[in-house]
Amino acid sequence: MTTLDDVKLLLGITDSDMDGKLNLIIRNAEKQILAYLPDGIGFVPDPLQYIVTELAIVRFNRIGNEGMASYSQEGESITYGDDIAPYLSAIQAWISTQESNNRGVVRFL
Numbered sequence: 001m002t003t004l005d006d007v008k009l010l011l012g013i014t015d016s017d018m019d020g021k022l023n024l025i026i027r028n029a030e031k032q033i034l035a036y037l038p039d040g041i042g043f044v045p046d047p048l049q050y051i052v053t054e055l056a057i058v059r060f061n062r063i064g065n066e067g068m069a070s071y072s073q074e075g076e077s078i079t080y081g082d083d084i085a086p087y088l089s090a091i092q093a094w095i096s097t098q099e100s101n102n103r104g105v106v107r108f109l
Helices: 003-011 019-034 046-061 084-098
Strands: 070-073 076-081
Touching: 003 019, 003 046, 003 084, 019 046
Parallel strands: none
Antiparallel strands: 070 076
16 A cells, blocks of 8 residues: 555545645655664664654645644634654664664775
8 A cells, every 4th residue: 555545545535636736745754763873874764654654644734724723712722733753763763773884895996
């Protein structure tokens, strides 16, 4: 399954009417994660791909509430936090495993 398929499944979307909007949200989520990864990494690695799905769902659900920190109406209260904050430890853990895998390079001249 693609990320788009995963997002649509979790949101309960069965048609393709929202595909353009969802693809934009997914691309932006990928860019958000890449901003935290070391330079030179041009794609979100598979172990972190679930974060793209989660961020896309959060962003989709916030459409119409951009810029709001909280919302309250008739006893219902919603507070929006930093979307990526819960995933920073997973991103850092992945970065740490990559740094520990660097063993050096042998070049023959």
